[in-house]
Amino acid sequence: MSKLRYVIVAVTVLMTMSGFHAPAYKIARIKYNGGGDWYGDRTALPNLIKFCNENLKTNFEADDEIVEVGSASLFNYPFTFLTGHGNVIFTDQEALNLRKYLMGGGFLHIDDNYGLDKFIRPQMKKVFPELDFVELPVNHPIYHQKYSFPNGLPKIHEHDGKRAQGFGLIYKGRLVCFYTYECDLGNGWEDYGTYAGDTQESRIKALKMGANLIQYIFTQ
Secondary structure, eight states, X not given: OOHHHHHHHHHHHHHHOTTOOOOOBOXXXXXXXXXXXXXXXXXXXXXXXXXHHHHTOOOBOSSOEEEETTOGGXXXXXXXXXXXXXXXXXXXXHHHHHHHHHHTTOEEEEEEOSSOHHHHHHHHHHHOTTOOOEEOOTTSGGGBSSSXXXXXXXXXXXXXXXXXXXXXXXXXXXXXXXXXXXXXXXHHHSOTTSSTTOOHHHHHHHHHHHHHHHHHHHHO
């Protein structure tokens, strides 16, 4: 079993045992090249971590870390997050590193912060040329963990009237990448009041969907 799979199994055990506090693990944000704002949604992951630690009884470190997509350190994190509005470029080495990470048990959540779609799709094709993003149906387990979303991915921010969609890359029967499109899920995880017009209701909805994602990853 790879080191990454040991991490995932350990976190899974934590989620099923009450009152047990093993060493914590960290979640990481992916830093990429190309000029896109990989650093967007600055408060998103710490808030998601806090919500999961309180409601799923995970034991993640309170702060997220930053990891470059081509770094060997990528394999230290069971869950990684990538967001932005603009350009993304993976070198051949970075694409291969990300492929090995995902094949070895890692998981990537890509959140389109509006404008990312046309850039991220060809880059993920470098990673898995044999795979295509497929829309996950509303009855997929990712929408029915601790919290139920019978209509699928919730719409958090409205920009152009399109419906929110959750796409997946499935490798050998395992969901290795979840791509949230036309949703702005990460914006919903940020501090309340960051965006004008946001409500606590939409923020909690986004955090619950994020918690479902974390629970699904560590129990699938």
